[in-house]
Structure formats: structure tokens, C-alpha cells
Amino acid sequence: MLRGALALLLDFEKDIEVVGQAGDGKEALSLITKLTPDVCLLDIEMPLMSGLEVAEELQRMDSPCRVMILTTFARPGYFERAVQAGVQGYLLKDEPSDRLAEAIRRVMDGRREVSPELVFGTVREVNPLTEREREILRLAAAGSSSSEIASKLHLSYGTVRNYMSEVLSKLEAKNRIEAIALAEEKGWI
Structure with a gap:
């Protein structure tokens, strides 16, 4: 329901077109490969493959698609993995839709977009695992x-x-x- 509402709100933007929607990470990866969108919005927690796993796979494939993560989770390790996977946007789901549309435009211009709340959450202990x-x-x-x-x-x-x-x-x-x-x-x- 949230995915459909978000797609509908973004479709109201004159310069943004939603070309696909996926119910899980594997379907998202397949659609991204098939439809080659400029930007994909991924949730961190999706069935079958997480948004981070999809982003990591897109990076391995050297996909030109810019990746934005939408999340309810301000976990530092997720942010760290997102940065390592080349994610260009990392935003909270509860941001207003006009803020999301503007963030998509900025990512398309080659900039990075990160919710301030998520940035301040990254001050944390370092991952000790290799x-x-x-x-x-x-x-x-x-x-x-x-x-x-x-x-x-x-x-x-x-x-x-x-x-x-x-x-x-x-x-x-x-x-x-x-x-x-x-x-x-x-x-x-």
C-alpha cells in the first residue's frame, strides 16, 4: 500500500515518471535490469533480497542506475553498507513526498542526499568484523x-x-x- 501511494505521489511530479514497482528485492533487481531506470528507490527490508543486497548487486554489475534507500531504520551499520554499495540517497520513509521528489532530482544531478537524522546516527562504534x-x-x-x-x-x-x-x-x-x-x-x- 505504501509503495503504491508513493508511486502515485511521485507520478504527480511533472519531471518524474515511475516505470516499475516490485514487491521484493529479487523482483526489483530484475525490473531494474530490464527497465534500466535512472533512479531506483529501495527499502532496506524487502523479502528475498534486502535493498542493501540489491544495491550491492547493482554495484557489482556496474549498473548506471542511481540507488536511493528509503528506510525507517537509522542503524549505523546499514548506512555504512549503503555508502560502500555506492548508494546516492539515504532517506527516512516519513519525509514529505515533495522532499523525496527534490532528493530524486538532486541525485539525478549527481549529488548525494542523506536525511540529517541518519547522518547524526552514524557516530557509533566501528564494525569490528572483516x-x-x-x-x-x-x-x-x-x-x-x-x-x-x-x-x-x-x-x-x-x-x-x-x-x-x-x-x-x-x-x-x-x-x-x-x-x-x-x-x-x-x-x-
């Missing part, structure tokens, strides 16, 4: 066992176990479930 540790923790969060992670990443079971042990130590977590919950809460995975 990229490999985040990758292993993301796979664990998706339900993969250490053996499956080892196979997927072409590592030995012992190496994966050592990485997971290091993750638990860095996050001061008792087990992988606690580590996953903590890393997700902080937006680190």
Missing part, C-alpha cells in the same frame, strides 16, 4: 552449517570454525545465534 567474517556470518544467518559455508567459500571446515570463533570473540557473543542477532541489530550484516 569482510570475510561478515560473509561467513551472513551465510550462517541464512542457515548454512559450517561445513556448507566451507564448501561454498572453498575453505576448510577448520578455517570456517576459526573465523566463527573470532567473530564470537569480537562480538563477545556466546554462540552464533547471538552473534548473528547482534550483527543484524547493528546493521553489520
Whole structure:
């Protein structure tokens, strides 16, 4: 309902045309690839693929589409991932529609747009996990066992176990479930 209302409001803008809408991240990625929009608006939490995962995939594909994230979450780790994924806009969902339309125009002009509330939330503790540790923790969060992670990443079971042990130590977590919950809460995975 929110997606449809937002699309309708943006369509009222004379210089903005909504060319597609998606119900989940995989559909969004498919539509972006097919329709090649100038800008895509993504929610962070979408079924199948998060907005951040879609942005990261678009970056890997070297897509010319400019990415804007709309979120209700002011989690510093999400902002950090968005910046690393080349996201040009990071705005709160409760911004007025005219503010969003203006932000889209600014992003089209090559500028970055970030809600001030989100910027001030980025003063936080640094993510202690390496990229490999985040990758292993993301796979664990998706339900993969250490053996499956080892196979997927072409590592030995012992190496994966050592990485997971290091993750638990860095996050001061008792087990992988606690580590996953903590890393997700902080937006680190």
C-alpha cells in the first residue's frame, strides 16, 4: 500500500515518471535490469533480497542506475553498507513526498542526499568484523552449517570454525545465534 501511494505521489511530479514497482528485492533487481531506470528507490527490508543486497548487486554489475534507500531504520551499520554499495540517497520513509521528489532530482544531478537524522546516527562504534567474517556470518544467518559455508567459500571446515570463533570473540557473543542477532541489530550484516 505504501509503495503504491508513493508511486502515485511521485507520478504527480511533472519531471518524474515511475516505470516499475516490485514487491521484493529479487523482483526489483530484475525490473531494474530490464527497465534500466535512472533512479531506483529501495527499502532496506524487502523479502528475498534486502535493498542493501540489491544495491550491492547493482554495484557489482556496474549498473548506471542511481540507488536511493528509503528506510525507517537509522542503524549505523546499514548506512555504512549503503555508502560502500555506492548508494546516492539515504532517506527516512516519513519525509514529505515533495522532499523525496527534490532528493530524486538532486541525485539525478549527481549529488548525494542523506536525511540529517541518519547522518547524526552514524557516530557509533566501528564494525569490528572483516569482510570475510561478515560473509561467513551472513551465510550462517541464512542457515548454512559450517561445513556448507566451507564448501561454498572453498575453505576448510577448520578455517570456517576459526573465523566463527573470532567473530564470537569480537562480538563477545556466546554462540552464533547471538552473534548473528547482534550483527543484524547493528546493521553489520
